[in-house]
Amino acid sequence: MGTFERFLSLWVALAILLGITLGQGLPQVFEWVAAMEVARVNLVIAVFIWLMIYPMMVQIDFTALRQVGQQPKGLLLTLTVNWLIKPFTMAALGWLFFRVVFAPWVPALDATEYIAGMILLGVAPCTAMVFVWSQLTRGDANYTLVQVSINDIIMVFAFAPIAAFLLGVSDIQIPWQTLTLSVLLYVVLPLIAGILTRRYLMRRRGEGGVNRFLAKAKPVSVLGLLATVVLLFALQSSTLLQQPLIIGLIAVPLLIQSYGIFLLAYLAAWWLRLPHRIAAPACLIGTSNFFELAVAVAISLFGLHSGAALATVVGVLVEVPVMLSLVKLANRWQPALDARAETVMAAQHD
Numbered sequence: 001m002g003t004f005e006r007f008l009s010l011w012v013a014l015a016i017l018l019g020i021t022l023g024q025g026l027p028q029v030f031e032w033v034a035a036m037e038v039a040r041v042n043l044v045i046a047v048f049i050w051l052m053i054y055p056m057m058v059q060i061d062f063t064a065l066r067q068v069g070q071q072p073k074g075l076l077l078t079l080t081v082n083w084l085i086k087p088f089t090m091a092a093l094g095w096l097f098f099r100v101v102f103a104p105w106v107p108a109l110d111a112t113e114y115i116a117g118m119i120l121l122g123v124a125p126c127t128a129m130v131f132v133w134s135q136l137t138r139g140d141a142n143y144t145l146v147q148v149s150i151n152d153i154i155m156v157f158a159f160a161p162i163a164a165f166l167l168g169v170s171d172i173q174i175p176w177q178t179l180t181l182s183v184l185l186y187v188v189l190p191l192i193a194g195i196l197t198r199r200y201l202m203r204r205r206g207e208g209g210v211n212r213f214l215a216k217a218k219p220v221s222v223l224g225l226l227a228t229v230v231l232l233f234a235l236q237s238s239t240l241l242q243q244p245l246i247i248g249l250i251a252v253p254l255l256i257q258s259y260g261i262f263l264l265a266y267l268a269a270w271w272l273r274l275p276h277r278i279a280a281p282a283c284l285i286g287t288s289n290f291f292e293l294a295v296a297v298a299i300s301l302f303g304l305h306s307g308a309a310l311a312t313v314v315g316v317l318v319e320v321p322v323m324l325s326l327v328k329l330a331n332r333w334q335p336a337l338d339a340r341a342e343t344v345m346a347a348q349h350d
Helices: 008-025 027-034 043-059 062-070 072-101 108-122 130-136 141-167 176-235 237-242 244-272 276-287 291-302 307-349
Strands: none
Touching: 008 027, 008 176, 008 237, 008 307, 027 176, 043 130, 043 141, 043 176, 072 108, 072 141, 072 244, 072 276, 108 141, 108 244, 108 291, 108 307, 130 141, 130 176, 130 276, 130 307, 141 276, 141 291, 176 237, 176 307, 237 244, 237 307, 244 276, 244 307, 276 307, 291 307
16 A cells, blocks of 8 residues: 555544545535435535546456356355344344433433434445455455445345334335446446446556556546545535534444444455455445445435434444445455465465
8 A cells, every 4th residue: 555545544534524524614615516416416515426437447358257166165254244234233233222321311212313323234245345445455356346346236125125124114215326327327337337448458558558548547536535524525515513522423333334344344354265356345335334325215214314324424434434444454365365265275276
């Protein structure tokens, strides 16, 4: 990692402060930005996320995708964590904290909505941002694409039933336009652009040309991340400043969920003897959330100013700092994980 990337946590902290300052100083500008939506997908945020993902898509070598089948355990890990564990632990933590631990300070109706928002976060595994986390951990770009694609397919069919079951309602209305448009903007379009760019560079300049392009494009990806953080915090600056206590209360179970799921997934990766390049993206997909979908569904079901919408927004606010800390943990544990995986490979060759 370069000097700029090593201090990414500092730049994110500065981006958070800048976003809050701009949100308070120029509220009309960000009201205008917030209104730039199609099917509840903010187009400005979509552009910034697209800038983050596009360089990573150029890395993907489709001739290597056939090798993904050689590591089925990584897919099994991410699917188990995302769909059989994460939604239910999030619901359990929400209930524990807002029905028991925080019950004296939070009205019952508000508590119900906060729990609902956390459930929606837990049922929506990450789609776009995981490409950033995979790059920062030097994960396998091809494998990450397959993991995300399979999760997206499952999400189309499983999000509504699991969310409805955990929320205790039978008529949950999923904004399918939001889900479809988000996958199109955050996965399909940058993937197509990445394929075309890679083919052009390979034809004209070879592998060296691809590597030189990626070296120049990498800062664009990081700047897209920082711009997204500035915008998200600017849009939510008033909420942050007006309700700091409740935001802190909501953040507690979300933080426990994030670190707990990550550690659980990494222990499973250790037990399965997965190499770091496969394990890191798998664990980070399970830890992060598809917050755009969670926010949209919370607003659709409970209203813009509901406790459920607020809980999903808090999920957005804590995600980037938490995920950066987990990226550092994953990179720190890489030697031990790879050494354990290599013993299996050596035994197989013998």
